[in-house]
Amino acid sequence: MEQSKDRIIIFDTTLRDGEQSPGATLNVEEKLEVAHALARLGVDVIEAGFPYASPGDFDAVQKVAAAVGTENGPTICGLARATKNDIKTAAEALKPAANGRIHTFIATSDIHLEYKLRKSRAEVLAIAPEMVAYAKSFVNDVEFSPEDAGRSDPEFLYQVLEAAIAAGATTVNIPDTVGYTTPSEFGALIKGIKDNVPNIDQAIISVHGHNDLGLAVANFLEAVKNGARQLECTINGIGERAGNAALEELVMALHVRRQYFNPFFGRPAESTEPLTQVDTKQIYKTSRLVSNLTGMAVQPNKAIVGANAFAHESGIHQDGVLKNKLTYEIMDATSIGLTDNQIVLGKLSGRNAFRTRLKELGFELSENELNKAFIRFKDVADKKKEITDWDIEAIVNDEIRQPPELFRLELVQVSCGDNSCPTATVTIRTPEGEELTDAAIGTGPVDAIYKAINRVAEVPNELIEFSVQSVTGGIDAMGEVTIRLRYDNQVYSGYSANTDIVVASARAYVKALNRLYSSLQEADNKEVVVTN
Ligand code: KIV
Ligand code: ZN
Secondary structure, eight states: OOOOSSSOEEEEOTTTTGGGSTTOOOOHHHHHHHHHHHHHHTOSEEEEEOTTTOHHHHHHHHHHHHHHOOTTSOEEEEEEESSHHHHHHHHHHHTTOSSEEEEEEEEOSHHHIIIIIOOOHHHHHHHHHHHHHHHHTTOSEEEEEEETGGGSOHHHHHHHHHHHHHTTOSEEEEEETTSOOOHHHHHHHHHHHHHHOTTGGGSEEEEEEBOTTSOHHHHHHHHHHTTOOEEEEBGGGOOSTTOBOBHHHHHHHHHHTHHHHGGGGTOOTTOOSOSSOOOGGGHHHHHHHHHHHHTOOOOTTOTTTSTTTTOOOSHHHHHHHHHOGGGTOSSOGGGGTOOSOOEEEOTTOOHHHHHHHHHHTTOOOOHHHHHHHHHHHHHHHHHOSOEEHHHHHHHHHHHTSOOOOSSEEEEEEEEOOTTSOOEEEEEEEOTTSOEEEEEEEOSSHHHHHHHHHHHHHOOOOEEEEEEEEESSSSTTOOEEEEEEEEETTEEEEEEEEESSHHHHHHHHHHHHHHHHHHHHHHHHHHHHHHHO
């Protein structure tokens, strides 16, 4: 990858730091799907995982490297602690990538040195360049991060960075690991690094930050003004604790306000040349994909990608927008890939119109997938007059992005209302092909359904999240349900969309159960292999 200081390098860590959010676990196929979407989005670097952490992580990084790390594709990066085993394993996983990067890190704050690493500053100052040089023996492109840089003594930080660059680091990343700094402090930290690390011109300055105080994006933008040229971020801002800096917010801030940022890149303010290589029209779709696969719903008022981000509710605002959009809109919804034309298809639309619209929305389905999606489309069109792009996308996500169908919901029926006891009956086809019917009562219809399903499936789990959101406005709108279940400290998600939210709730639950059950089966198979 060209290491340009004239624009921003977008380093996406959705598959590494993002996947570390509680419950956002993805399987290898899902990681590959996200990696392809990130490549279409135009990110420069994909941090695909932490290969030494587990065989699953190794496998995912290797597969992403092979499938997405093509000559003209993004650089594929693997994380490694500053140890030989970590680095060697990362190098092995990255081998299939045309452009591979090893990202090695060691903490530099006194608090981490004393309590976590139990090492002195002198030891860390020796380990960092030694491990950078070791990484350099495998790949040319080496990134070094002094973890918890935001709380490190700047004088010590300068020494470690200088040593890492001298040993061959081509990118030095400055993490605000605990989301502690404020924008002006973070900007000053970057400026201090530029002014005090003698060989800093030989490396790109990158930033990485968490959102504990809701300041990650603001911190990054201040860092950009002071010379940072790589931003480490995640789709929808998912990540450890309060998450990472959100890619869509950074990219759109640099896009919408480029006149403000241009001079910091030595460009005339009015230059229209983009500051990142991201295709902003892919943002919305990528956001939805990540939210569906991780089961982490996007809050409606989330900047850029939230359901309300482009909605005007107040009468005064609506009136202004009708007179001239610019009165209350600073960006066009189409710039993130939402279409103006929300009413697209209906009951009379045929297969060809459906296929064409799917193509326009960027979905590439096989003939078999198209058939499945079309049957669902017809079913929804019978119940809902107007099928919007959002509905189509919900249908595809529900119908096509499915975990293996081990348990299959054949029937769900509920009876509820005031003065009655919510009761559900379900029929489930088990993985062994048996059809079982059972009934249960609950505190409400959804609780009753889940109890009935549990009686049949007998897969132990704890329901930790249930959320319903409407796909569009209108009384006939589809509802999308997201479920998260926990078993043995792992979280499994399920998603479904339907005009009947009771049905969507049942289907989402069965999907989450299927994910859980297939991972239990995988674990069993692995045990068999080991004992043999
Ligand atoms: O937050 C952090 O410090 C990290 C590092 C590994 C870069 O994720
Ligand atoms: Zn992090």
